[in-house]
Amino acid sequence: MARRSDHSREQLEELILAEAHGLMAETGYARFSAREVAKRIGYSIGTIYNVFGSLDALLLAINSRTFVLWADWLRAKLAVAGEDRIAALVAGYFDFAARNTNLWMAIYDHRPLPGAEMPEPYRRLRAGLTGIVEQEVALVLPDARRGEAAALARSLVALVHGHCFFALNGTFALLGEEQPEAAALARVWEALTAAGAVRGSG
Amino acid sequence: MARRSDHSREQLEELILAEAHGLMAETGYARFSAREVAKRIGYSIGTIYNVFGSLDALLLAINSRTFVLWADWLRAKLAVAGEDRIAALVAGYFDFAARNTNLWMAIYDHRPLPGAEMPEPYRRLRAGLTGIVEQEVALVLPDARRGEAAALARSLVALVHGHCFFALNGTFALLGEEQPEAAALARVWEALTAAGAVRGSG
DNA sequence: TAAATAAATTAGACAGTGTTCAATTTTAAC
């Protein structure tokens, strides 16, 4: 099959990860299979375990990649945003999830055994995404309350997450809610307003 | 093994469901197995499929049972609630999830194939839970805005869900958030206030 | 009560899964 000379170890890792990410996008978490990844790249199942150590580690790498794409997506949206940058963030959150449902869901479907610490790079990626939100929240808060930005950003991300999750998993459809994103944005601005923000003050 | 005379068909269905619910509470969605349920009640795997038709149907029945427990839990909390019944609801949401993490998570881990309609009884249970919230939201809104209660309740459930989910799956711990419930409650009251509610006006 | 019918139950077969690891092949170094 594949020869060592065809790929360096790093290239092989990238080859596996790229294919795995694609498979996850295609099939979703429940139908994802390491064996299928191996089959698609023409390596045996053993190689994947040698390179990544465990299925858990591979899944973490897949989700890390998704986080990078997601952060890039949000930054791109912010770069072309109009006056309401908060709305751009909420919209970016929703449409990334909608356009990459399987990948986005996989982030939350994957639950490593409790007590298993996340590796530092993964923690940084997640914190980085919240950081983007925090920055925009800080911009819209009055100077005196900038200190609340971090905690508020975390809470707003959770708020939007809840709406997005219910939108994509069918809960909102079942409850007759037809404008999840608008609802989320309304809640976000109510919270920001309560914290002293004024629309268009960024 | 088990004799037909030991259980009527209805009793058998209940026997399976009770054991399955217990196993789900014990192991969580990822490690749940229909075979293990069969082993524990002393029936063969085939019987479970004969009674429930599919694993999907069994999982739906498990989640339905969890919804019943959850709704009961919330009603009990409301029955002994003080002045802030909204706070009682949020607290009830959080501590049911915390005390039944595996069961609660299973509700959201289970994603039937897209397009597969949920059976009516299941839809009613879910809507019923939101109905409890809607009722309390209506009580706190001014008369002129009671019409917004349904939509607002859906949104608030999503909001709380997001916080609860991040609290239980480790996201908040990773981000340094230590008071998810307080944050959720704060957001909820900000939204209610924006809709004209006044604390203690129920 | 004995035979015939209906219902309930079984367990094996099938195609998958993650995981491990001794054996093999390929590459690099001497």
Added chain:
DNA sequence: GTTAAAATTGAACACTGTCTAATTTATTTA
């Protein structure tokens, strides 16, 4: 060219959900 190191394999193991022909048990009929 030989040797040492690294990479790769794929069979084995213990699982999973799902289906279904065969079997057992219960009920009804004669």
